[in-house]
Amino acid sequence: xxxxxxxxxxxxxxEGRISILNCDYTNSMFDYFLWYKKYPAEGPxxxxxxxxxxxxNEDGRFTVFLNKSAKHLSLHxxxxxxxxSAVYFCAAMIVGQGxxxxxxxxxxxxxxxx
Amino acid sequence: xxxxxxNPRHKITKRGQNVTFRCDPISEHNRLYWYRQTLGQGPExxxxxxxxxxxxxxxxxxxxxxxxxxxxxxxxxxxQRTEQGDSAMYxxxxxxxxxxxxxxSGTRLTVV
Numbered sequence: 001x002x003x004x005x006x007x008x009x010x011x012x013x014x015e016g017r018i019s020i021l022n023c024d025y026t027n028s029m030f031d032y033f034l035w036y037k038k039y040p041a042e043g044p045x046x047x048x049x050x051x052x053x054x055x056x057n058e059d060g061r062f063t064v065f066l067n068k069s070a071k072h073l074s075l076h077x078x079x080x081x082x083x084x085s086a087v088y089f090c091a092a093m094i095v096g097q098g099x100x101x102x103x104x105x106x107x108x109x110x111x112x113x114x
Numbered sequence: 115x116x117x118x119x120x121n122p123r124h125k126i127t128k129r130g131q132n133v134t135f136r137c138d139p140i141s142e143h144n145r146l147y148w149y150r151q152t153l154g155q156g157p158e159x160x161x162x163x164x165x166x167x168x169x170x171x172x173x174x175x176x177x178x179x180x181x182x183x184x185x186x187x188x189x190x191x192x193x194q195r196t197e198q199g200d201s202a203m204y205x206x207x208x209x210x211x212x213x214x215x216x217x218x219s220g221t222r223l224t225v226v
Contacts (some may be wrong), residue, residue, distance in 0.1 A: 004156075032213070041215030043118070043205055045156065089156050093212070099170040100212040101147065104156030 003027045003092045004092050021108050023090035026071065027069055030092035034102065035064060041051040047088075048075070070093045080112045099113035118218035120206050126224045127196055134192045135221045139208030146189050147215070148181055149205040150174065157205055163189060196225045 005024045012020045021035075036044035042056040050057040050064045050073070057064050063076045077084055087109050089101040119138040127133050139146050144165050149157035160179070162170040165186035175181075178196075183189040194198055203220045 006156075009154075025199065041123075041219065043207075043219045045217070046215065049213065091156070095212060099147070099159070099162035101159040101162060101170070101207075102149075102157070104158070106132065106156050 002103040002106075003030075004103050006088075006090060006108050008108050009106070010109040010111070012044075012111045012113060013080050015082060016079045019075075019080045019084065019110055019112070021077075021088050021110065023073045023075075023105050024071060025073075025092050027092070027094075027103075029094050030103070032046060032093050032095050033066060033073050034091045034093075035062075036089045036091060036104075037084075038082070038089060038107070041054075044089060047100075052092040054078045070094065077110075082112050082114060085110060118206055118208050120204075120218035120221050122221055123219065124222045124224075125190055126226060129202075129225055130222060131193055132192065132194045133223065134190055135206075135207075135223075137189045137191070137206030137218060139189070139206070140210075140216060141187075143208035143210050143216070144186065145209045145212075146183055147207045147209075148189070148191050149207065149217075151205060151220070152201075160191075160204075161217055173203040176182050193223075195225075196224045201225045 032050040036045040036046045039102045066073045091104045146163040148160040151157040163183040178194045181191045205220045207215045207217045209215045
């Protein structure tokens with residue numbers, strides 16, 4: 001039962017353009033969402049998050065959008081830079097429930113071409 | 115204190131052997147998590163400690179798996195009688211609040 005899905009295994013974007021990574025979830029109880037970035041041989045690194053009470057959160061070049069009715073979130077990176085090439089995971093949690101564990105999607109490999 | 119430390123970084127073992135991994139969290143973090151990541155998948159939750167108490171375990175954690183966190187500091191994850199299906203990256207994370215996970219670099223286990 002894949003509660004968090006990233007349907008695009010890979011994405012290739014030209015340097016300087018916008019990268020849009022998408023994520024869908026099925027559990028309507030999720031109320032906090034995060035994006036992580038992962039380089040090879042390293043653990044995931046936190047990028048940006050959003051609470052379900054908001055529909056947008058921005059941090060520099062990174063913006064996360066949440067559409068609760070569609071159970072969909074997206075990460076926008078603009079402008080894209082070569083150092084952004086990595087695997088991106090979206091994750092969701094239910095705040096206040098037990099361990100507050102993260103449920104991850106399968107990841108999207110982003111490649112930024114010079 | 116530069117982050118979450120995991121040792122070893124890589125472990126190759128023969129099927130049927132026991133292995134143990136260690137995680138040293140960020141010192142003031144009272145929450146500690148173990149996740150497992152297989153190829154092409156995102157990390158999956160295995161277990162959670164708050165201080166020294168193991169408060170939640172996933173169904174993924176079979177009887178061959180055991181985790182401890184003595185004195186609420188470092189944690190160990192032991193896998194007994196390893197199987198090829200145990201080959202994965204084992205990730206440890208710690209946090210002070212529910213919003214601030216920090217992951218270690220992981221231990222990559224290969225069972226041959």
